[in-house]
Amino acid sequence: MVIxxxxxxxxxxxxxxxxxxxxxxxxxxxxxQWLEGLAKMATLFNNTQNVVGMSLRNELRGHGQDVTTWYKQVYMQEGAERVHAANPHVLTILSGLNFDNDLSFLGSRPVSLTYNGKLVFELHWYKFSDGNAWAYGNPNRVCRNVVNRLKSRALFLLSQGWPLFVSEFGIDETGSNENDNRYSECLFGLMAKLDLDWAVWGLQGSYYLRQGKADVDEPFGVLSFDWSGVRNQTFLQRLQAIQHPLQGTSIYDAAIPKHKKL
Structure with missing residues (x-):
């Protein structure tokens, strides 16, 4: 699948x-220009079966971000409508605020679109999404506190029947970052429990050029520096454990109202 x-x-x-x-x-x-680009890309990949979705914009952020503008008809909602008009087959995937860490505003004001059945919300979750939380205290308590915050930021959408896609997560796969290791235990437990769909960042083991530097290693990469193998076999095994549905289609069908199912 391609998104x-x-x-x-x-x-x-x-x-x-x-x-x-x-x-x-x-x-x-x-x-x-953004709206025009979305429409052109949606048109380009119309009837391309393995292109299943379009994420409208990565990690909205910055001093100018605000909820009122997010909802304005010419912005996120209009972007979804433009994609749907050009390509009615793809999912439309909407990002929240604060580097895609905050979808809390949707709890009191749903998105209003002319279509239904193919709207998805996305969440990014890294160790640094929680500030310095993983550096201190009992990891189990930290996990509980972080998950409670996630419930108010994004996970509540699941109880409302909306699909939630964890479209970015990742860790330092060298295994040397203890805080990443703590966070990942919480992450994988929650992903398995909720049977969330996900995409890991990133695949690349290195860069020809990154920020003006050549041959830069990517410790978050699934592949090794020379792209010849897997960087961390244990991490790959953990990914494989959550790769297939864990709850079964019958549970999924019961949990998601028919008018909001994919």
């Missing part, structure tokens, strides 16, 4: 709250 992701407007390393790519109206984020 198209509108990442940033200017080529470069992503992301910063001050890079001009973060929110509608920023220096490099022209909403009209």
């Amino acid at each position: 198209l992701d509108n990442h940033i407007s200017v080529p470069g390393w992503c992301c910063s709250g001050r890079d001009g790519n973060g929110f509608f109206g920023d220096e490099y984020f022209n909403p009209e």
Whole structure:
């Protein structure tokens, strides 16, 4: 399966709250150009069966972000409508605020679209999404507190019948980062319990060029530096454990109202 992701407007390393790519109206984020681009990409891949979804914009962020603008008809909702009009077959995937860590505003104000049955919300969750929480205290208590915050930020959407896609997570796969290791135990437990769909960041083991430097290693990469094998076999096994549905289709069918199922 392929999901198209509108990442940033200017080529470069992503992301910063001050890079001009973060929110509608920023220096490099022209909403009209963005809408036009979404429609063109949706049209280009119409009837391409393995392209199953389009993520409208990666990690909305920055000093200009606000909920009112997110809901404005010419922004996220209009983006979804443009994609649907150009390609009615793909899922439309919507990001929240604060680097896609916050969808809490949807609890009191649902998205209003002319279609249903193919809207998905996405969440990004890394160790650093929780600040310094994993550096201190009992990991079990930290996990409980973090998951409670996630419930108010995003997980509540599941109880409302909406699909939630963890479209980015990852760890330092060298195994040397203890806080990443603590976070990952909580992450994999929650992913298995809720049977969440996910995408890991990233596959690449290294870069020809990153931020002006050549041959840079990527410790978060699933592949080794030379791309010849797997960097961390244990991590791959953990991914495989949550790769297939754990609850079964009957439980899924009972949990999701028919008018909101994919």
